[in-house]
Amino acid sequence: MSLLSVHDVKKLYGDSCGDCVSLTGDAAGTNQCPDCGTVVACADINFEVHEGEVLGIVGESGSGKSSLAEVIALDLEADGGKVRYHPYDGNLLDANYQERVELRNQHVGMVHQHIRDGLNLSFSGGGNVAEKLLSADWRRYEAIRDRVRDLFNQTEVPVERMDDAAETYSGGMQRRVQIAKALATEPELVILDEPTTGLDVSVQARVLDVFRRIQREQGVATIVVSHDLDVVRLLADRTLVMRHGRVIESGLTDRIMEDPHHKYTQTLINSVI
């Protein structure tokens, strides 16, 4: 049984004229409705994620991949569609605020593209991870300390720095603290939004390495959103390619890299390699 299944998810920005979805997309060559100007961030999105699987979502800037990630991470309201997520009974998109908070605290981990969305830089690094545990009603101080120490070890953040303010950390450390935070309550699903943006290549490799190891060890299902094909190649079992708010191609990552069918995917891969 799949952990997460997504049916016809739609997200629009603007007052829709009603025909936006049919007037945009891959065939139309745009994601903006020519009639009313509404931006169709994503539409007709269907996919599944199985337990322990890593799904990559690639696409150029503005292709709708971050909107999709935020909808699934419950940070953004969708305009239609159905999402079944194993820990939740019913359509995830209909969850009320309180249920969303509980899901986010216990069952979904998110690593944000922008550090400031994910971390409170005036807190200590350990405090940021502790926040997730405290939200999930951990109330024993020593247990929280042990768990934070453990997570710092796993994500290769120096444990002796755990009580320093997160703003004194390097970019790579901050990213790894975010991963530690996302994994703190052992969620079934983690969403990485552009996990390597703004990091130099050696640090990128280390962040991805750390994450890949933990992902394999714990078998946590993951959605990786990136414009960087290398990130997806390294992490993902299966990949979706998005453009103009639609999924234009999907399949095993190796197949997509070696034998891209869609013209845009071919361009994307050629321009990287």
Place this chain on the structure above:
Amino acid sequence: MTEDDQAADRSGQAPDSFAAAANAETSDTSSRDSAAGNSGTANSVDGLLASVDDDGLAGYNYAYLDEHTKREVRRAVLKAIAIPGHQVPFASRPMPLARGWGTGGIQTSLSLLGPEDTFKVIDQGSDESVNAANIRRLADRTADVETTTDTTDASVIQTRHRIPEEVMTEDQILVLQVPTTDPLRKVDGSDDANRRRHAHKNYSKMWVYLYENVVEWGEIQIGAAYPVLVNDRYLMSPSPVPRWDTPKLDDADTLFLFAAGREARIYAVPPHTDVEPLAFQDRSFQVERFAEACRFCGSRDTYLTEVETDDGDRLFACNDTSFCEKRQDNPEIEKSHHLDRSGVEWGPPPARGGDDA
């Protein structure tokens, strides 16, 4: 007449003279232009002088506030009681002293007082500070109530930053003055964000603050205004009472009202409400510890403050002066001496032995 009396009179005078000016205006509209330059008309000066001669209360409603204001405050109080720990906005009026000097407490007390009531005012444990004396005198003059310094005699007690040492009963109401209403402001300056946190019972940021406190100090280092969770729902600041007083709020017989005039908010802890200080299971809430007994009455089960005498001596003494005086007369007197039952829980458990000094 003391200087304080004069000050109270002067401020009490202001609305009267406004009323006089308004009357003059309605009777003769042309006088408006000349009023500024020619304020020395026999009429207005005589009027002003005449009103100085009486006790300055002519034209005032019972208990200083007009009835609409009292109704507004009482409504907020009722709503606050209905939602324990929730901060209820109310139309805080200008009072004859600056906001931040107990105006919320005064408005609440004056809205509650009736001629049958006995009123006590405490300022940091003392009945004799200028502010406490003046607030007491305002109620005495305008609401015609008995005033007292004895906690057990009072039916309404207004207090700043202390809860009395003597056990309070279901017949009493404690009105606490509040400078800062929202405990979350300590961790986030945005009231907008904090209101949303209260609505969603999202207090993780306060928890992280406590966590970092323990990381830094080995225990939670919050002096006064220790955050408490009321009725397992709202995070509340008990106003800057010492941690010593915080346990008194839990499952008490008394109604506690918290009023902030500057921030225009009222909140309440109704009788027999669960009030739990935030703490970790393995880093529990601690009250203040004192190495000494009160130098004046010898108490070891009261909240002490360090005071400096005129000779430059430093000593520890009871903060609640009214109870300290009773103890000086009778060292055996219990905090629950006025009740017909004993073993009443009030404040921290008597953990201090006699020999740890």
